[in-house]
Amino acid sequence: MAIFKFLFYSILGIIAFLAPVTIGGESSILMGHIKSIVIDGYSESIKYLIVFVSIITIIGTVIGKVKKQFKNPILQELFICGPINGIVRLGGCLFFLMVHFNIGPKAILDPNTGGMMANDLLPSLMVTFCVGVILMPLLTSFGLVEFVGVLIAPFMRKVFKVPGYAAVDAIASFLGDGTIGIVVTDQQYQKGYYTQREAVVIATSFSIVGISFAAVVADFLKFSSIFIIFYSTIAISTVVAGVIIERLPLKKFKDEYYVTGKVEEKDIVSFSLALRKAAAVAEKTKELEIMIDSVKKVAVLYITFIPxxxxxxxxxxxxxxxxxxxxxxxxxxxxxxxxxxxxxxxxxxxxxxxxxxxxxxxxxxxxxxxxxxxxxxxxxxxxxxxxxxxxxxxxxxxxxxxxxxxxxxxxxxxxxxxxxxxxxxxxxxxxxxxxxxxxx
Incomplete structure (x- = not known):
C-alpha cells in the first residue's frame, strides 16, 4: 500500500510539474496550463486579492511593530520582521496600491516600472506560488525526492558536491519555473535535506529559468529557428557555473543544517533501497496535514515575499x-x-x-x-x-x-x-x- 501511495502521488507530481502536455495547441507543463487559465480568466480577481493581501500586510506589520510579539506562531511568522524588512514590505504594499488605484508619482505608475510589476509580474507570481506550493508536496512529500536522491546521489556528489535530492529541484526549474526551484530548495533546506552551503549552491546554480519562458525570449530575439542551440547554451553555461561555484570558499554559508535532524543520504545506487526509502516516507505522510501546511505556506509567501x-x-x-x-x-x-x-x-x-x-x-x-x-x-x-x-x-x-x-x-x-x-x-x-x- 505504501509503494502504491508513493507511485500514485509521485506520478501525479511528475505530470503536474515535469511532463509537457499540449492543450489548445500549446505545449507546457500542467502547472503552466493551470497558471495560464487562471491568469487569463481571473486576472482582475487576482489583483483584488493582492489589494486584500497588501492591506492585511500593512495592518499586520504595523500591529507587529507595536506588539513586538504574537502568541500565535502563525501570526508571529507572518507579521514579525526586522526594521529593514518591515520598511520594504510596507513600501511594496504601498507601491502596489498606488498603481492599482492610479495614485502617486509617475515613476512608480509607469507601465515599464511599477505598472509592469503590479499588472504583469505579481498576478503571475500569485498564481505560481499558490498552484506551485499546493501541488509541490506531490514531488517532495511522498517519497519521490528520496527515490531520485538515492539513484542519482553519486553523480550529484561527484560533479556538484550536493545531495541527489537536488535533481528534483533542478528538473522542477528546468520544466517549470526558476522561482519554484528556489522555493523547493528553501523548503528542503528547512526540512534538513541540505546544509546552508548546499542550499545556496543549489538555489544559485540549479534554479534555471523554465524552458517555456526561454522560448518566449528566443522568439523575441529572433532565435526560434535555433532554440535548441539557444537553450543548450544556457544549460551548458549553468552547469559550468554550478561546478565552479560549488568549489569556491563561500565562507559565509556554513555546512550546517537548519534543523537538528538531518536527512541521511547514502551514496549507494540501489533501486530496491530507493523504493524502500520512498515507501517509508509515503507511509508516514498524511494528506490532510500536507494540505493545511501548504495553505499556511501560501499565506507566508503572499505576505512575506510578494511585497x-x-x-x-x-x-x-x-x-x-x-x-x-x-x-x-x-x-x-x-x-x-x-x-x-x-x-x-x-x-x-x-x-x-x-x-x-x-x-x-x-x-x-x-x-x-x-x-x-x-x-x-x-x-x-x-x-x-x-x-x-x-x-x-x-x-x-x-x-x-x-x-x-x-x-x-x-x-x-x-x-x-x-x-x-x-x-x-x-x-x-x-x-x-x-x-x-x-x-x-
Missing part, C-alpha cells in the same frame, strides 16, 4: 528606466567588448544589457532587441538567463527565504555568475559564428 518583490523590482526598474546609472557603471565593459570583436555601437548597446539584468531578467532582451548583430543578441539573450539572479523575482525570493541570503549576497552572485558564464557563452557564440549560424 518585497514589488518594492525591490519597482525600485530597480525605476533606476533602469529613469537614470543612466547602468550605462555609467557599464562603461568599462565597452572597450573589453570591442577587443572581443564587437563594433563600438554594438558594444555600447551590449554593455548596459550585461548588468541591467540584475533589476529584471527581461530588460537585457528589451535593450538589445533592435541591435542587428545576431551574435550580440545571442550572447545577451543567453547571458540574461545564465545570470539567474534578478531583483524583480529570483533575487528577492532568495533574500526572503530562510537560506540566509542578503541583498548584497544576491548582487555578489549575480556578478559571479556573469563572470563565469560570459566566457562560456561567448565561446559558443564564436563557434556558431564560424559555422555561419550567427552573424556579427
Amino acid at each position: 518585497v518583490i514589488m518594492f525591490m523590482g519597482t525600485t530597480g526598474l525605476i533606476v533602469a528606466e529613469y537614470t543612466n546609472i547602468f550605462g555609467i557603471i557599464s562603461m568599462p565593459l565597452i572597450p573589453i567588448l570591442e577587443l572581443l570583436g564587437f563594433s563600438k555601437s554594438v558594444a555600447t548597446s551590449m554593455a548596459p544589457s550585461m548588468i541591467v539584468g540584475f533589476s529584471d531578467m527581461y530588460l537585457p532582451s528589451l535593450l538589445i532587441e533592435s541591435v542587428k548583430s545576431d551574435m550580440a543578441r545571442f550572447v545577451i539573450g543567453t547571458l540574461s538567463f545564465a545570470q539567474l539572479i534578478f531583483l524583480s523575482e529570483t533575487g528577492m525570493i532568495l533574500v526572503a527565504s530562510k537560506i540566509g541570503f542578503t541583498f548584497w549576497d544576491a548582487l555578489k552572485f549575480f556578478i559571479l555568475r556573469t563572470i563565469i558564464t560570459f566566457p562560456v557563452i561567448y565561446g559558443i557564440a564564436r563557434i556558431l559564428l564560424s559555422m555561419g549560424i550567427l552573424q556579427n
Whole structure:
C-alpha cells in the first residue's frame, strides 16, 4: 500500500510539474496550463486579492511593530520582521496600491516600472506560488525526492558536491519555473535535506529559468529557428557555473543544517533501497496535514515575499528606466567588448544589457532587441538567463527565504555568475559564428 501511495502521488507530481502536455495547441507543463487559465480568466480577481493581501500586510506589520510579539506562531511568522524588512514590505504594499488605484508619482505608475510589476509580474507570481506550493508536496512529500536522491546521489556528489535530492529541484526549474526551484530548495533546506552551503549552491546554480519562458525570449530575439542551440547554451553555461561555484570558499554559508535532524543520504545506487526509502516516507505522510501546511505556506509567501518583490523590482526598474546609472557603471565593459570583436555601437548597446539584468531578467532582451548583430543578441539573450539572479523575482525570493541570503549576497552572485558564464557563452557564440549560424 505504501509503494502504491508513493507511485500514485509521485506520478501525479511528475505530470503536474515535469511532463509537457499540449492543450489548445500549446505545449507546457500542467502547472503552466493551470497558471495560464487562471491568469487569463481571473486576472482582475487576482489583483483584488493582492489589494486584500497588501492591506492585511500593512495592518499586520504595523500591529507587529507595536506588539513586538504574537502568541500565535502563525501570526508571529507572518507579521514579525526586522526594521529593514518591515520598511520594504510596507513600501511594496504601498507601491502596489498606488498603481492599482492610479495614485502617486509617475515613476512608480509607469507601465515599464511599477505598472509592469503590479499588472504583469505579481498576478503571475500569485498564481505560481499558490498552484506551485499546493501541488509541490506531490514531488517532495511522498517519497519521490528520496527515490531520485538515492539513484542519482553519486553523480550529484561527484560533479556538484550536493545531495541527489537536488535533481528534483533542478528538473522542477528546468520544466517549470526558476522561482519554484528556489522555493523547493528553501523548503528542503528547512526540512534538513541540505546544509546552508548546499542550499545556496543549489538555489544559485540549479534554479534555471523554465524552458517555456526561454522560448518566449528566443522568439523575441529572433532565435526560434535555433532554440535548441539557444537553450543548450544556457544549460551548458549553468552547469559550468554550478561546478565552479560549488568549489569556491563561500565562507559565509556554513555546512550546517537548519534543523537538528538531518536527512541521511547514502551514496549507494540501489533501486530496491530507493523504493524502500520512498515507501517509508509515503507511509508516514498524511494528506490532510500536507494540505493545511501548504495553505499556511501560501499565506507566508503572499505576505512575506510578494511585497518585497514589488518594492525591490519597482525600485530597480525605476533606476533602469529613469537614470543612466547602468550605462555609467557599464562603461568599462565597452572597450573589453570591442577587443572581443564587437563594433563600438554594438558594444555600447551590449554593455548596459550585461548588468541591467540584475533589476529584471527581461530588460537585457528589451535593450538589445533592435541591435542587428545576431551574435550580440545571442550572447545577451543567453547571458540574461545564465545570470539567474534578478531583483524583480529570483533575487528577492532568495533574500526572503530562510537560506540566509542578503541583498548584497544576491548582487555578489549575480556578478559571479556573469563572470563565469560570459566566457562560456561567448565561446559558443564564436563557434556558431564560424559555422555561419550567427552573424556579427
